[in-house]
């Protein structure tokens with residue numbers, strides 16, 4: 472394995488993640504001496520928390536410290552933010568890149584970025600904290616394995632985010648109901664409370680109780696005291712006031728310790744198209760492999776529409792035209808159109824293909840479909856194992872806090888990757904035990920706060936669903 476990695480390096484191909492395995496899977500169009508490298512899976516981490524908790528600053532500073540931001544950009548942000556009297560936002564500007572976000576000092580859309588820890592490639596989604604942008608935040612959470620919940624430790628601020636209706640609670644509930652299974656909780660702005668151990672313990676105790684109640688076990692939680700603006704305990708712990716009582720992980724270590732979920736490489740292909748980027752010489756699709764794997768030349772079906780398409784590589788010549796923030800998304804298959812590379816191994820000349828598989832994001836183009844018919848959220852899937860269009864869905868739902876009980880006929884919004892469909896509840900099938908899932912009561916008349924249930928939803932229009940039940944279907948009510 473090391474040899475292959477070294478050879479690729481020698482060719483100037485920089486892998487975005489360490490090679491995990493060499494697999495024997497061979498599509499028909501590849502010749503016999505083809506080996507395929509599967510890159511180690513990425514972890515997707517989405518950053519959330521109460522408005523102004525310091526999410527963008529924390530992340531921007533962390534990216535800077537791990538060298539994921541170009542030095543020229545660091546200097547430019549420092550200079551430009553100072554010029555308009557907003558130097559406290561200089562780290563946040565790494566992520567809040569639009570002029571409206573900068574002038575208002577709030578994150579308004581999901582920002583993507585990437586960095587490496589010791590053992591992982593992390594894709595980060597910085598979600599807006601403001602209530603008006605909650606739908607954006609939901610689309611971020613539906614893509615992520617783990618979340619970084621940022622808490623403002625300052626006196627009064629933590630309490631505001633945490634009281635009934637506060638966004639810390641709301642975001643934790645959303646993350647939980649959308650299936651995010653692990654949380655790193657950054658107890659931020661510790662400088663404002665004098666790095667007080669007592670305050671840290673107070674915040675952690677309060678949050679732990681609440682998160683346990685939502686169903687997060689202690690093993691799925693990792694609390695880290697830090698200061699995003701000062702860079703305290705992000706990558707190293709040098710602050711004596713914190714060091715005197717804290718000996719746990721830094722934020723980077725806590726992120727590195729996240730478990731990489733089983734990405735279901737062996738399942739049939741489901742590739743979700745996230746966006747399309749048009750240049751005068753062609754269009755590229757940006758997508759995310761949910762399950763299975765895909766190679767150049769594969770014939771796939773795009774749904775909805777059932778158009779047959781052939782996956783093509785993308786031309787490296789256009790690389791410089793790809794927006795900067797998208798670049799880190801690509802796994803090695805698309806970096807400089809090097810999907811086919813020759814390397815010398817102990818066995819002679821071998822063709823290496825880099826295969827994007829479940830968990831990878833990639834850029835590609837395809838033959839056979841009109842990109843005008845393409846829409847965000849379309850799925851490319853295996854011809855032999857199609858995804859089923861459906862209007863009726865069964866969903867296991869967790870009900871958190873409600874003012875009015877849920878009854879038959881209640882309207883819902885269904886999110887499935889980039890798809891969003893309205894509908895209503897047509898049956899309340901049973902309530903169930905929150906931890907064991909066993910049936911408690913058949914055909915209940917209503918669902919109240921703090922319960923779990925199996926329900927039937929009828930959507931206003933057909934949506935595509937996975938044929939196999941690889942994800943617990945989650946609905947947000």
Ligand SMILES: Nc1nc2c(ncn2[C@@H]2O[C@H](COP(=O)(O)OP(=O)(O)OP(=O)(O)O)[C@@H](O)[C@H]2O)c(=O)[nH]1
Nearest residue numbers: 522523524525526527528559577578600698699700
């Ligand atoms: N004292 C102190 N201030 C901080 C720290 N981190 C962030 N701030 C300040 O808090 C303010 C808000 O920071 P942002 O990073 O924009 O917060 P945010 O959570 O991303 O905001 P939204 O995305 O709009 O919800 C800015 O003025 C930051 O300089 C910290 O560790 N200590």
